Amino acid sequence: MSHASYSQERVSLLISDVLNDIGISNEMVTKRRELYLLKESVLKQQEIWKHIYFFGSQTEVSTTPGLKSDEDLLFCLDSFDVINDWADWKQGAKNLLMVRDCATPGYCFLQLLKEDLPLPASFNQQANFYTMDENKIVLKQSAITEVFRILDIQQHGPAGMITIGQSYRDRDAVGAFSCDQYPTEGIEWLHRSNIGGWPSPELKAECKQSGCLVVPVESKINHGFEELEWRISTSRAERLLMFSLKNIHIKCYVLMKLLIKSYPALNEKISTFMCKTALFHSVERTHSDFWRENNLVFCLNHALRLLYNFVFYRNCPHFMVSVNNLLAGRISAYDRESILEVLQHVLNSGGKALLEVRTDNFGERIQMKADRGLVAFPYYKIDMNSTILSTEYLNISHSVLGTFGASRPTNGNTISDDIRHAVRFYSKCLQHYPHSWSYEQQAHKCMIPLMCSVIGSLLASYNVTINKPLTRVVFDWLEKGLKSDVSSGFLRLATVCYSSGELDGAELVLRHVDCHYDRNIVTPVSPDSKAFAKLTISEEFRNAVDQMQQVSDIRHFVSYCVVFRRGEYHIVPQEIQREFPQPFHEGCQFDYVLINDVVIVDSLTYLYFLQYKTYWRLGNRDAQNRALASLQQCIRTNATLLHKTTSLNLLGQILEQENRPDEAYNYYERSLQIRPRGNPATSHISRLLET
Numbered sequence: 244m245s246h247a248s249y250s251q252e253r254v255s256l257l258i259s260d261v262l263n264d265i266g267i268s269n270e271m272v273t274k275r276r277e278l279y280l281l282k283e284s285v286l287k288q289q290e291i292w293k294h295i296y297f298f299g300s301q302t303e304v305s306t307t308p309g310l311k312s313d314e315d316l317l318f319c320l321d322s323f324d325v326i327n328d329w330a331d332w333k334q335g336a337k338n339l340l341m342v343r344d345c346a347t348p349g350y351c352f353l354q355l356l357k358e359d360l361p362l363p364a365s366f367n368q369q370a371n372f373y374t375m376d377e378n379k380i381v382l383k384q385s386a387i388t389e390v391f392r393i394l395d396i397q398q399h400g401p402a403g404m405i406t407i408g409q410s411y412r413d414r415d416a417v418g419a420f421s422c423d424q425y426p427t428e429g430i431e432w433l434h435r436s437n438i439g440g441w442p443s444p445e446l447k448a449e450c451k452q453s454g455c456l457v458v459p460v461e462s463k464i465n466h467g468f469e470e471l472e473w474r475i476s477t478s479r480a481e482r483l484l485m486f487s488l489k490n491i492h493i494k495c496y497v498l499m500k501l502l503i504k505s506y507p508a509l510n511e512k513i514s515t516f517m518c519k520t521a522l523f524h525s526v527e528r529t530h531s532d533f534w535r536e537n538n539l540v541f542c543l544n545h546a547l548r549l550l551y552n553f554v555f556y557r558n559c560p561h562f563m564v565s566v567n568n569l570l571a572g573r574i575s576a577y578d579r580e581s582i583l584e585v586l587q588h589v590l591n592s593g594g595k596a597l598l599e600v601r602t603d604n605f606g607e608r609i610q611m612k613a614d615r616g617l618v619a620f621p622y623y624k625i626d627m628n629s630t631i632l633s634t635e636y637l638n639i640s641h642s643v644l645g646t647f648g649a650s651r652p653t654n655g656n657t658i659s660d661d662i663r664h665a666v667r668f669y670s671k672c673l674q675h676y677p678h679s680w681s682y683e684q685q686a687h688k689c690m691i692p693l694m695c696s697v698i699g700s701l702l703a704s705y706n707v708t709i710n711k712p713l714t715r716v717v718f719d720w721l722e723k724g725l726k727s728d729v730s731s732g733f734l735r736l737a738t739v740c741y742s743s744g745e746l747d748g749a750e751l752v753l754r755h756v757d758c759h760y761d762r763n764i765v766t767p768v769s770p771d772s773k774a775f776a777k778l779t780i781s782e783e784f785r786n787a788v789d790q791m792q793q794v795s796d797i798r799h800f801v802s803y804c805v806v807f808r809r810g811e812y813h814i815v816p817q818e819i820q821r822e823f824p825q826p827f828h829e830g831c832q833f834d835y836v837l838i839n840d841v842v843i844v845d846s847l848t849y850l851y852f853l854q855y856k857t858y859w860r861l862g863n864r865d866a867q868n869r870a871l872a873s874l875q876q877c878i879r880t881n882a883t884l885l886h887k888t889t890s891l892n893l894l895g896q897i898l899e900q901e902n903r904p905d906e907a908y909n910y911y912e913r914s915l916q917i918r919p920r921g922n923p924a925t926s927h928i929s930r931l932l933e934t
Contacts, residue, residue, distance in 0.1 A: 254594050255539035261608045262494045265307045266631050269490040272304040276486065277682075278635040281794060284686040285642045288672065294319035294421070298478050300515065303485045305496050308631070309603035310504065317456070317478060318418050320387070325353065325422035325457055332356065339382060339420065341475070347462035349428060349567025350472045353382040353420070373471060384459035384470045387418040419456040419476065426455045426475050429563040439531040446487055450480035450563070463572030477563045484523065484562075491534045495542045496522045498597065499550075502589055505600045508581040512574050513550070520569060521550040523562040540594040551586045554579060629785040636788055637768060637778065640728075640801045643689045645770040658705045661810035665701060669694040688795050693803070696724025696732040700807075703739045704814040713743050729765050730756050730846035731803035734853065741857055742814045749857045756850055760802065767845055767885050769804045774843075774885035802846040804885060809840045816856055818896040819844070822889055822923050847877055848890040855897055871897060888914045892924050904931055 262268075266275075279302045287293050299315030300306035324336040332338050339353040346352055355372060357380075371386040425433075433447050442450070456479070461472035485493075499518040503509045525546040526534070534542055553559035553570065557579070561567040574582065589596040598606040672687040672694070699720030706713055721739060724732040733756045740749035763783045769775050787800050807815050809823060822842040844852075851874035858867040874897070878890050891914035898907035908931055914924040 251540050251593065252537040255537050255541075257609055257612045258498070258594065258597060259491075259494060259536045259539050261605060261612060262497060264608065265309075265603050265605075267304070267307070267490070267494055267497055271632065272490055272493060274632060275304045275635055276302065278632075278639060278794070280682045281685050282635075282639055282642050284682040285639065285646050285689070287683075288646055288668075288686060288690065294321060296479065296482075298482060300500075302482065303493070305485070305493050305519075306500070307497060307603050309605075310497075310500060316417070317458075319421040319456065320418055321421070323353075323382075323420055325420045327422065327424040327427060331424060332358070334358075341422065341426075341457070342379070342381070345468070346472055347464060347567075347571070349561060349564050350462050350474050351457065352379075352468075352471055353457060353473055355380045355382060375471075381471055382473075384461075384473070387459050417458055419458040420473075421454065421456055423454045425451045425453075425480075426477070426564060428475065428566050429455075429477065431565060432563045435527075437527045439526070439529055439533070441526055441531065442484060442487065446483065450477070450483055453477075453479040453483065455480075475564060475567075477561075480563060481519075485519075488526065489534060491536060491539065491542065492522065492526055494539060495525075495534075495546055498539075498543050499546060501600045501602055501605055502547075502596065504602055505596075506585045506589075508578075508585045512578050512582060513554075514569075517550065517553070517559050517569055518546075520559060520562050521546050521553065524560075525549050527562075543594070544590055547586060547590055551583065551590065554582050554586065629789050630780065633780050633785045633788045636791075636794070636797045637766065637780070637801070639689070639794065640768045640797055640803070641770070641775050643686075643693065644768055644803050644806070646690065658701060658708065658810040661808055662698065662701045662705060665694060665698045669698060685794050689798075692724045692727035692732060692798075694724075695720050696727055696735045697808075699724060700735045700739060700811050700814060703743070704811045707742070707813040713739070726798060728768075728798045728801050728803045729760055730850065731805050734805050734846060734849055737853055737857075738816075739814055741816070741853060741860075746857055746861050749853070750861065753850060753854050753857060756846075757854070760847065760850070762847075764800055765802050766800065767802050767804060767847070767883055769843060769885040770806060771804075771843060771885070774804075777885060779883065804843050804845050805849050807842045807844075815842075816853070818852070818856075818893055821896070821927070822892060824921065825923075825926070842889065843886050844889045844893070845884050845886050847881065848874065848884065848886075848893065851877060852893045852897065859900075871901070888918045888922055888924070891917075892922075892927060895924070895927060899931065904934075907931060 279297050283295065283297050286295050296317045296319070297315065298317055300310070300312035301314045306312035322337065323339045324333060325339045325341060326332060327341055329340070332340075338356050338358075340356055341351040342354045343351050352375075371383050372380050373383055374380055433451060456476040457473040458476050460474040461469050462474070496519060499522070500515050503513050503515070503518060525542075528549075529545065533545075550559075554574070557568075557570055557574075559569040561569060598609060600606045669691065672691055699717050699722075702717045702720060703713055706717065717739065718736075721732070721736040724735065726732065733752050737749045737752040737756075740746070740752060761783075763781065764787050766778070766780065766784050768778075784800060788797070791797065807819060807823075812820055812823065819842055822844075824840055851870050854870035855867055855874065858864075858870055874890075874894055878884065878887070878894060884890055891910045895907040895910035895914070898904075898910065908928065911924040911928050911931070915922055915928075
């Protein structure tokens with residue numbers, strides 16, 4: 244690609260088109276942001292995660308597959324009320340006053356006011372507070388760990404890193420405390436003028452309303468106050484700013500990150516947040532008509548020139564809290580010279596430096612487009628968009644199943660506790676549904692059918708324990724749950740029919756699932772994070788997702804693994820009962836001390852298993868054999884099984900019934916090879932050897 248044959252406008256359009264190919268098109272950015280906000284709403288349905296936020300590159304869609312950006316999650320703890328000054332003090336609350344004395348600009352100490360003492364006995368005041376001069380009591384960063392302990396949240400790693408949930412995808416997040424007031428250090432920005440009208444007065448007002456956060460991170464320069472300083476964060480306002488930008492701004496930001504990663508001198512010292520800061524300042528200082536697709540190279544150079552000046556003057560002012568110098572204490576004189584040299588090389592290249600970017604084969608893609616024009620070509624125009632979008636949709640389904648599908652009451656040890664927990668969850672969603680904003684409504688729409696199915700199954704199990712016949716109410720709940728996904732709602736209904744002796748009804752429901760489960764398209768979803776990580780996405784599924792009109796349509800293409808709680812013990816077949824973790828002591832019928840007191844089985848496996856059981860009781864030997872053959876073939880050939888140990892155990896128990904103990908033993912052995920510990924196959928083998 245030479246400047247003789249390609250103008251800067253043409254180069255800009257080539258670069259912009261490559262970014263479209265790898266997921267930074269206007270349509271993809273909009274869709275993926277909506278999906279992340281929906282996923283956030285799904286998690287917020289749980290009381291303990293109601294103050295959770297997705298931040299960073301994945302949410303903003305300012306990343307590419309090759310950049311491998313993390314999924315950043317911030318969890319606001321409401322154990323304390325952080326206030327800006329005395330005027331905001333609330334009686335009866337545990338107030339923490341933001342104190343700037345001796346703190347680095349942009350940071351603060353959190354002072355406990357004497358009016359709020361004493362703290363609850365569960366909070367270790369001596370270990371988590373420090374007395375400074377004049378008897379000033381300030382909170383240590385270790386308090387985040389203490390609050391997590393009280394809330395029974397698993398913690399690991401750096402300050403405030405947590406793992407969300409026991410039974411669905413693990414996500415690392417930073418803990419923080421929230422302040423309703425906008426930081427005083429950022430007031431100047433609210434009145435700062437701009438050239439192009441961005442941010443608008445309305446957007447600034449919205450940012451002011453978002454308040455701020457304090458996170459357990461000390462500055463790089465204020466030595467002696469480690470574990471005492473807290474960074475003042477405007478992450479919620481920054482997300483509002485990012486979402487207000489046009490696609491051309493996002494493309495410029497992504498190009499900056501691709502370049503930073505390509506040069507070791509930059510990658511080690513210049514953070515992506517500094518790039519974002521330079522972008523914000525650049526947009527604020529230019530007219531809106533400057534930001535055009537055919538002017539992308541000049542837009543990139545403008546932002547990079549600002550970054551160059553920040554490094555040159557050793558001052559990268561935070562966009563909203565300008566007293567916070569993001570470069571303070573971060574680069575040496577030697578590093579500064581190296582960074583300036585690389586940035587000058589990139590600026591002088593007129594966009595050609597992008598040809599050196601190997602991430603996502605970016606430079607190669609530009610060259611190929613320059614040689615062949617903007618026409619699509621097979622090898623280099625890989626359809627990343629559909630793959631990315633499909634993954635996001637599956638993550639939504641995974642979060643839905645994890646948020647309620649595998650949840651259980653925190654305090655309770657009876658079926659009644661399970662039912663009350665499920666009904667409360669359902670009632671809360673139903674009550675808020677008409678009044679919720681769009682993403683909450685979509686979250687409720689995805690979860691309500693799943694809740695109904697589980698409530699129906701629990702009610703059926705409870706009726707069995709009190710020797711009461713199943714009422715129409717049970718089946719009404721189960722029928723409301725049929726729209727949760729392709730299979731799990733139907734399989735729960737078939738289970739209840741089977742256990743209550745309605746064998747013809749069970750056979751009819753199972754035949755429906757068998758006919759409508761398209762093995763080429765339908766993708767299984769598990770609440771278990773390790774199982775979900777093994778998932779592969781078929782081309783047929785990607786194509787189906789491309790045609791979807793709304794998020795809830797995903798139910799036509801996913802199959803939730805069936806999650807049976809201990810409360811459903813009396814309604815499931817004996818073989819499933821044997822898969823439950825064993826109680827810690829004999830005579831304990833329900834033991835909720837166990838972390839994962841559930842049985843999770845792939846829908847396709849369970850379909851064939853339940854068909855076999857149903858046809859066996861109906862006396863249809865031919866259909867019974869076909870179901871057994873289908874189950875064996877599924878386990879042998881289906882690469883998408885997420886819970887293979889359970890599948891092998893169920894097949895082994897069927898073969899025991901078929902009086903084929905040697906084959907059953909082999910399947911149990913295979914199951915143990917996959918999961919040696921905590922596997923019911925051990926007790927299956929013991930039982931087999933005793934007979």
